[in-house]
Every structure is written in C-alpha cells, then in structure tokens.
Amino acid sequence: MILLHGDGDPTTPEGLRAIYTPPRLPWLRANMVSSLDGAATGSDGRSGTVNNAVDVDVFHVLRELADAVLVGAGTAIAETYTAKGAPIVIVSRRGRIPDELRGCDAGAVRLATVAEAPGLEAAREEIGAENVYVAGTSEVDLAALLERLHEDGMRHVLCEGGPTLLGSLLEAGVVDELCHTITPKLLAGDGRRIVAGPPTDVPVSLASLIEHDGTLLGRWLVNR
Structure with missing residues (x-):
C-alpha cells in the first residue's frame, strides 16, 4: 500500500487503524465501493463482484472501529x-x-x-x-x-449502504465522512452508483488516499 495523500503508515495494521480512526465523536462514516466506471454492484446485484482483497481488508478495519x-x-x-x-x-x-x-x-x-x-x-x-x-x-x-x-x-456509526440509504443520509445532512474504494475494473451494464435519490450537491475534501495495485481507497470529509 502507498499513501498518496494524508498522514500515516498504511502498511501496518496499527497504521491503517490510525488512518481510519474518527477525528471526533459522534461520527457517521459511510463506506462504499465502485468500479472505475462507477458501478456499485456487479451483474449479480452485489458489491462482492466489485470489491477486492484490499477493499475487504479496509472493510474489516472500519467494522472493528465502529460502534x-x-x-x-x-x-x-x-x-x-x-x-x-x-x-x-x-x-x-x-x-x-x-x-x-x-x-x-x-x-x-x-x-x-x-x-x-x-x-x-x-x-x-x-x-x-x-x-x-x-x-x-x-x-x-x-x-x-x-x-x-x-x-x-x-457514537461511531458506519453506514454500508445501500445507495438509497446513503442518498437519504446525505439529504439529511448527517454524514461526516465517505470512504470510497475504486477498483480497477470496467463493468458497463446498468449497475447502480454509490448514491441514489434526488439530486444533491454535497462538497467534500480529501482526507487520505491509498493506492494498492491500482485500487484507490479514499477518505472524503463532508464540508459543512
């Protein structure tokens, strides 16, 4: 793993936990994955056909940190x-x-x-x-x-979707952070995006970005 943006060492379990530890509580974090062309699910309607091993590793870290x-x-x-x-x-x-x-x-x-x-x-x-x-x-x-x-x-809540729930949370203005993994796949088809619902405009800023064999794992903070 290479940290392209932010602080910390993503190559150790302790360093990875430090990167993803919430800066304060309460905290609502959403975790989503998509292919390079934006599909949140594969042809079977599940995210498991989109993600990969490094995304699963981060998934487990986020689960361990959540209440x-x-x-x-x-x-x-x-x-x-x-x-x-x-x-x-x-x-x-x-x-x-x-x-x-x-x-x-x-x-x-x-x-x-x-x-x-x-x-x-x-x-x-x-x-x-x-x-x-x-x-x-x-x-x-x-x-x-x-x-x-x-x-x-x-007090530390991890939302794992789906896209409609994430859209509703964004509309309600209660999301603090989005963890978004982009895997190096092109799936085409009619797979859903990571957010669904009425149009919205939520500004975010990049907190950290990790690259591993073409997979990008970003932490985006919602600007309020």
Whole structure:
C-alpha cells in the first residue's frame, strides 16, 4: 500500500487503524465501493463482484472501529448480512428483519423503522422492544435515529449502504465522512452508483488516499 495523500503508515495494521480512526465523536462514516466506471454492484446485484482483497481488508478495519453498522434492509438481504462484531442496525420502513439476521443474540440486531410499519409489533416481539427504534411516522427520520443511537452509546456509526440509504443520509445532512474504494475494473451494464435519490450537491475534501495495485481507497470529509 502507498499513501498518496494524508498522514500515516498504511502498511501496518496499527497504521491503517490510525488512518481510519474518527477525528471526533459522534461520527457517521459511510463506506462504499465502485468500479472505475462507477458501478456499485456487479451483474449479480452485489458489491462482492466489485470489491477486492484490499477493499475487504479496509472493510474489516472500519467494522472493528465502529460502534454500530447501519444498513438498509434491501442491502442486508442482497449481501446476506450476518451479525458479527458491532450491532447491525437495519433501516426498514416495513419493519422487516432479514431472514439471515433472525435468531441472533439480544442486541446484535437492531431495527430502525416507522410507526406505520406493518412489521413493527412482530419485530418488537422477535428482537425486543428496546432494540427497535421508531423514528418517524411513515419515513425514517435519520437525524432522530442517530440521536437515539448516540444515546445508546453508539457514537461511531458506519453506514454500508445501500445507495438509497446513503442518498437519504446525505439529504439529511448527517454524514461526516465517505470512504470510497475504486477498483480497477470496467463493468458497463446498468449497475447502480454509490448514491441514489434526488439530486444533491454535497462538497467534500480529501482526507487520505491509498493506492494498492491500482485500487484507490479514499477518505472524503463532508464540508459543512
């Protein structure tokens, strides 16, 4: 690994952790990957066909540093999420918990949903009412959700997408940082970009940039 911009040594586990340690708390970091031509998923609809080994290494570092992992229900299903490490917070307006995340230890899976969610009561029974965050009536109030997570001690939140959730977080003005990996692949097709939703204009500044065999791993800070 070569650090092209920023400070630190990305060639050691300790140095890599130092590069990605949040500068303050609370902190909301998003982590996304795309091909060189902008595809966030491959032909199978998963990011696993876009990423590579070095991206996975950084992915694990980000997971280790996080207090909670925030992810949309659709992405959790497509990527077959499992509960390991930091609590997984599923965002679902329907109150749906993916099958792979059912039956986990108490507190390993949380649900962020709305008062009108058809699956609200079932979710409360399944994972416990204390692990279900009702933030909003028909749309998830992401700013309110983050306040609840902070109150519960989850001050460093890692969002892993998908693109629609990231777009909503950017629209809500609550994102502090985007970690974006660009892998040296050209996929064409109609794969989604890393952000989806209404047009937005969010200025960012480059905090660090690592290169490894053509893969670029950037940390971008949101300017407020």
